[in-house]
Amino acid sequence: MTQLTLPRLGFIGAGRVSRCLAPAFARAGYPVTAIASRTLDSARTVASQLENCQAYADPQQVVDTVDLVFLTPPDDQIVPSVNALQFGPSESSPNTTRAWAIVHCSGASPVSLLDSARAQGAATGGFHPLYLFGGSVEDIERIAGCSVTLEAQGTLKKTLIALTAALGCHPLFIPPGKRMLYHAAAHYASSFALCGLAEGTRLWQTLGFSQADALRALLPMLAGTLETARDRGLAQALAGPVSRGDTGIMQAQLDLLEQCGGDHAALYGLLSRRAVDLARERPTPPVALDEIAQMVETSLERSLLQARDISPIKASRQ
Numbered sequence: 201m202t203q204l205t206l207p208r209l210g211f212i213g214a215g216r217v218s219r220c221l222a223p224a225f226a227r228a229g230y231p232v233t234a235i236a237s238r239t240l241d242s243a244r245t246v247a248s249q250l251e252n253c254q255a256y257a258d259p260q261q262v263v264d265t266v267d268l269v270f271l272t273p274p275d276d277q278i279v280p281s282v283n284a285l286q287f288g289p290s291e292s293s294p295n296t297t298r299a300w301a302i303v304h305c306s307g308a309s310p311v312s313l314l315d316s317a318r319a320q321g322a323a324t325g326g327f328h329p330l331y332l333f334g335g336s337v338e339d340i341e342r343i344a345g346c347s348v349t350l351e352a353q354g355t356l357k358k359t360l361i362a363l364t365a366a367l368g369c370h371p372l373f374i375p376p377g378k379r380m381l382y383h384a385a386a387h388y389a390s391s392f393a394l395c396g397l398a399e400g401t402r403l404w405q406t407l408g409f410s411q412a413d414a415l416r417a418l419l420p421m422l423a424g425t426l427e428t429a430r431d432r433g434l435a436q437a438l439a440g441p442v443s444r445g446d447t448g449i450m451q452a453q454l455d456l457l458e459q460c461g462g463d464h465a466a467l468y469g470l471l472s473r474r475a476v477d478l479a480r481e482r483p484t485p486p487v488a489l490d491e492i493a494q495m496v497e498t499s500l501e502r503s504l505l506q507a508r509d510i511s512p513i514k515a516s517r518q
């Protein structure tokens with residue numbers, strides 16, 4: 201492959217990530233020519249949405265027919281999958297060229313999981329889109345503007361940067377060996393934001409709201425908060441009693457959540473600690489911030505112990 205020739209792309213694993221990346225690369229003009237999965241049906245579903253893309257029962261046929269392989273099974277299937285693949289010249293047909301590179305899309309797993317391919321001469325790398333894939337066609341539009349964390353060297357690095365740009369995304373690089381912390385931290389912008397909403401809706405359900413009603417009210421609030429954070433930064437977007445130094449409200453809410461049982465007060469207290477940190481970053485922090493910080497710590501001394509004893513599920517079902 202030269203830099204002027206777009207690489208033929210293939211996927212092994214026809215799940216949520218490849219249902220977005222395969223058509224998104226194809227729309228950007230890259231030839232996505234082969235896909236395999238655990239089941240042929242899943243591979244056919246993705247291939248049928250692309251022009252000139254072949255679904256294969258055997259993942260090796262993807263390696264045998266493309267330049268760059270995206271390995272996209274669940275993380276615990278990366279090693280068994282790559283270990284079963286042959287790179288380099290084929291013994292039966294030595295003139296056949298196999299894929300020269302393979303990447304996985306995991307944020308947490310090291311690129312060294314692909315070492316068996318590397319040992320056979322393939323370039324290996326990581327291509328982790330910072331996006332929560334739901335598996336629907338909307339993902340193909342929504343992924344533009346996201347970041348993709350890349351790990352690769354030489355030609356593969358250049359190729360992955362070009363592929364990232366083709367998606368309308370930004371390349372991101374992290375120091376080697378730091379993927380686990382990077383990935384853990386990214387949960388706060390994806391699944392843990394959902395967990396925050398889940399906690400809010402669960403507490404509202406005790407007031408008689410359905411989850412759907414609660415979400416209808418809370419989702420626009422979250423969307424507005426994100427817009428403000430983007431425009432003004434985290435500290436300036438902070439709202440609520442910590443941001444105002446409202447000691448009376450804060451004490452009442454900590455007390456009430458302790459009465460709810462489970463780990464409701466512990467979760468509220470730990471997040472309030474972070475809110476205090478953010479409020480301190482404001483040009484003029486609220487006067488009562490130290491008092492609120494002390495309240496939070498006093499509540500946490502009790503609520504962290506309480507959280508060990510009763511699960512929140514039990515507490516809310518009581």
Ligand SMILES: NC(=O)c1ccc[n+]([C@@H]2O[C@H](COP(=O)([O-])OP(=O)(O)OC[C@H]3O[C@@H](n4cnc5c(N)ncnc54)[C@H](OP(=O)(O)O)[C@@H]3O)[C@@H](O)[C@H]2O)c1
Pocket residue numbers: 212213214215216217218236237238239240242243259272273274275277280281304305306307328329330331332333334
């Ligand atoms: N979902 C996200 O938001 C997200 C975001 C960034 C990165 N990632 C990473 O992307 C990778 C794929 O995640 P995903 O969410 O797309 O997973 P997924 O939706 O669970 O899909 C995984 C697919 O892999 C197939 N598969 C399972 N075992 C296989 C094997 N041994 N060989 C070949 N195919 C196999 C499954 O097969 P069948 O359908 O054929 O049964 C399924 O279609 C993971 O490394 C994940 O960490 C995910």
